Amino acid sequence: MTAAGFWGRLAGIIVEGLPLISTRRSREIAEIISDLKTMQDDPRYKEAVADNIAFFKAARCPWLLLGWLALASSRLKRKRERLLEMGDFPFPKWQKRGYAGLASIENHRLGGMMSTGFVRELCRLIRKVKRIKGDDGPVVVLDLGCGGGELGRLVFKELPDVPLAYIGVDITPANIALAERAFRTLHKAGKLVFSKAPQADDAAVDAVRRGAEDGPGKAVAVCFGDIFELDKSLSPGKVDIICHSRVLHHISRPDRPRLEEVCRRLSPVTIEMDDVDCFRP
Numbered sequence: 689m690t691a692a693g694f695w696g697r698l699a700g701i702i703v704e705g706l707p708l709i710s711t712r713r714s715r716e717i718a719e720i721i722s723d724l725k726t727m728q729d730d731p732r733y734k735e736a737v738a739d740n741i742a743f744f745k746a747a748r749c750p751w752l753l754l755g756w757l758a759l760a761s762s763r764l765k766r767k768r769e770r771l772l773e774m775g776d777f778p779f780p781k782w783q784k785r786g787y788a789g790l791a792s793i794e795n796h797r798l799g800g801m802m803s804t805g806f807v808r809e810l811c812r813l814i815r816k817v818k819r820i821k822g823d824d825g826p827v828v829v830l831d832l833g834c835g836g837g838e839l840g841r842l843v844f845k846e847l848p849d850v851p852l853a854y855i856g857v858d859i860t861p862a863n864i865a866l867a868e869r870a871f872r873t874l875h876k877a878g879k880l881v882f883s884k885a886p887q888a889d890d891a892a893v894d895a896v897r898r899g900a901e902d903g904p905g906k907a908v909a910v911c912f913g914d915i916f917e918l919d920k921s922l923s924p925g926k927v928d929i930i931c932h933s934r935v936l937h938h939i940s941r942p943d944r945p946r947l948e949e950v951c952r953r954l955s956p957v958t959i960e961m962d963d964v965d966c967f968r969p
């Protein structure tokens with residue numbers, strides 16, 4: 689094939705691919721790009737805005753997206769630590785859409801595979817702590833960066849026989865709303881006691897513990913909050929296990945020891961799903 693023939697064929701493929709993008713989707717992408725542009729002069733977001741705009745421009749066409757993947761992936765891999773996703777920008781609308789999408793993937797029957805190993809390990813740990821405690825009381829689990837609360841729901845499903853008091857904390861209001869909606873449905877079905885706590889403090893932990901003891905053995909509270917502030921409101925030893933999954937990619941390298949310190953101060957056991965260093969050979 690001649691060079692002209694090759695480019696002609698490629699142009700044909702690109703044009704054929706364009707109708708695959710619906711008008712609604714391209715309108716949404718245009719809206720996202722225009723929202724991102726409002727942040728491009730903010731030094732905290734400048735670099736991430738440029739990367740996200742490049743991605744969304746490519747996402748308008750499958751063929752452009754393939755080209756973007758081929759060209760940008762190794763460059764982005766090198767600066768993985770500084771990357772921000774749409775949920776990290778202060779756009780409530782896109783946070784809500786993005787995390788609702790993540791929740792629907794996680795809730796899908798195949799989506800559980802994303803967490804299976806971690807949930808198994810967390811459940812093993814909960815059973816072990818229950819044995820060590822040796823009483824009838826609930827095991828108190830604190831989920832840092834709980835998102836829509838999917839981890840908690842998977843644990844409840846795996847451990848129907850273990851009394852649990854589960855407290856989830858998250859800094860994204862859209863996620864607290866998601867978690868609240870999902871747990872309220874289970875509350876109405878009588879499967880657990882749900883409450884929304886104003887903050888994760890000793891009183892909130894005591895209330896959830898009582899909810900588990902007096903109710904069906906499972907109680908949940910979710911609260912808005914910054915995990916780095918928790919040791920100001922919670923006393924050491926109030927929770928039995930701290931867990932966090934897929935949160936480390938939101939935390940800068942210098943802040944990670946601070947997170948470890950908070951966990952160490954609050955609980956004898958922490959289990960984390962490291963979604964950053966897990967890619968290193």
Ligand SMILES: C[S@@+](CC[C@H](N)C(=O)[O-])C[C@H]1O[C@@H](n2cnc3c(N)ncnc32)[C@H](O)[C@@H]1O
Nearest residue numbers: 833834835858859860863914915933934935938
């Ligand atoms: C990718 S989501 C993971 C959600 C959930 N743990 C899971 O595995 O599905 C990361 C979550 O961490 C939360 N997060 C990030 N930094 C936080 C902070 N400093 N305090 C509380 N939550 C935080 C985000 O709001 C987001 O909901």
